Amino acid sequence: MASKNQLHHHFTCLALLIFILGICEATSRAALEDASMYERHQQWMVQFGRVYMDTNERQKRFQIFKQNVARIDSFNAANNKPYKLGVNQFADLTNQEFTASRNGFKGHMCSNTATTFKYENATALPSTVDWRKKGAVTPIKDQGQCGCCWAFSAVAAMEGVTKLTTGKLISLSEQELVDCDTKGEDQGCEGGLMDDAFQFIEKNKGLTTESIYPYKGVDGTCNTNEEANHAAKINGFEDVPANSEDALQKAVANQPVSVAIDAGGFDFQFYSGGVFTGSCGTDLDHGVTAVGYGEDGGTKYWLVKNSWGSSWGEEGYIRMQRDVDAKEGLCGIAMQASYPTA
Ligand SMILES: *[C@@H]1O[C@H](CO)[C@@H](O)[C@H](O)[C@H]1NC(C)=O
Numbered sequence: 001m002a003s004k005n006q007l008h009h010h011f012t013c014l015a016l017l018i019f020i021l022g023i024c025e026a027t028s029r030a031a032l033e034d035a036s037m038y039e040r041h042q043q044w045m046v047q048f049g050r051v052y053m054d055t056n057e058r059q060k061r062f063q064i065f066k067q068n069v070a071r072i073d074s075f076n077a078a079n080n081k082p083y084k085l086g087v088n089q090f091a092d093l094t095n096q097e098f099t100a101s102r103n104g105f106k107g108h109m110c111s112n113t114a115t116t117f118k119y120e121n122a123t124a125l126p127s128t129v130d131w132r133k134k135g136a137v138t139p140i141k142d143q144g145q146c147g148c149c150w151a152f153s154a155v156a157a158m159e160g161v162t163k164l165t166t167g168k169l170i171s172l173s174e175q176e177l178v179d180c181d182t183k184g185e186d187q188g189c190e191g192g193l194m195d196d197a198f199q200f201i202e203k204n205k206g207l208t209t210e211s212i213y214p215y216k217g218v219d220g221t222c223n224t225n226e227e228a229n230h231a232a233k234i235n236g237f238e239d240v241p242a243n244s245e246d247a248l249q250k251a252v253a254n255q256p257v258s259v260a261i262d263a264g265g266f267d268f269q270f271y272s273g274g275v276f277t278g279s280c281g282t283d284l285d286h287g288v289t290a291v292g293y294g295e296d297g298g299t300k301y302w303l304v305k306n307s308w309g310s311s312w313g314e315e316g317y318i319r320m321q322r323d324v325d326a327k328e329g330l331c332g333i334a335m336q337a338s339y340p341t342a
Helices: 004-047 055-078 095-102 149-166 174-180 194-203 245-252
Strands: 083-085 236-239 257-261 271-276 286-296 299-305 317-321 338-341
Touching (some): 004 055, 055 083, 149 174, 149 194, 149 257, 149 286, 149 338, 194 236, 194 338, 245 257, 257 299, 271 299, 286 317
Parallel strands (some): 271 317
Antiparallel strands (some): 236 338, 257 286, 257 338, 286 299, 299 317
8 A cells, every 4th residue: 555655745746747748738839829920920011012131030030920819819819999900011020110101290399380271161061071973083092101191191182182183193203202292291202291391382373193203202303394294283271270170070071181199099000990099199190081971870960081002001091090089080180170272
């Protein structure tokens, strides 16, 4: 018969064995998960044509990808927001890297000048507006790794007003703004302001087309020959009175409007659909274009055209919650809105 000591020894061994098996099981599960994540990263690289310099870079990007995917998956699993996140083309970038390379609205340096607001007495506003359906919005563009959102925002608003006044939808040149509009706050890929862009276009007596002066996504020298070819013009611009979503609605009911937002958050980086309700602050760092508004399941939203390609968001668009409690609007959307006049 085993002594008490021997029995105790047996139990210790058994416990140790179970413990070791447990570790083995845990490590192999982790290895399997890692392998399937590695596979997912591999597929993602193919999907978005991503190529890394070397294995170090790949390993570093894989770790970031893994963390982002885990956070996106757990957000979607929680299922407690009216929007979803997706593993999009930005999944191997930290949020800091992402905002540093994509945004570029110099909001904190700017105060809205007091201009007239021609839509101040606009009444009987439609409950839903979608300027795409009126043919006043060009296809989604992609600014790439250049912080010239301000140019895309201004151009989209100008494309809109041009269609409404001339009947023609013409895709206009962001690169002309990046290369030629270097005064004031506008510094190409290093950021700028939509109002300064409108001012430049007015002084320049127009802007040329996307096809004549195509987008390159890097700072360049101004091509004055191409610049001289004006395809559309504006007379000036007006600022929407700040911090009023009602005023913004009056403007958007009448034409696409440039808006500045705080797009620096993780949820914004990976937004894939639904009505975005935040979280976000009001540290304006991105220029986009409000091209409509509406209501979905009792939640009012702004329809916003972004310039991050069509694999981001809802085919390149985001619907952002409208008429929130804060007067600044969600992500500060009502703080610095403006539109060109023609
Ligand atoms: C709006 O209405 C007020 C009061 O009638 C008028 O003074 C103002 O000029 C109008 N604004 C515009 C832009 O028409």
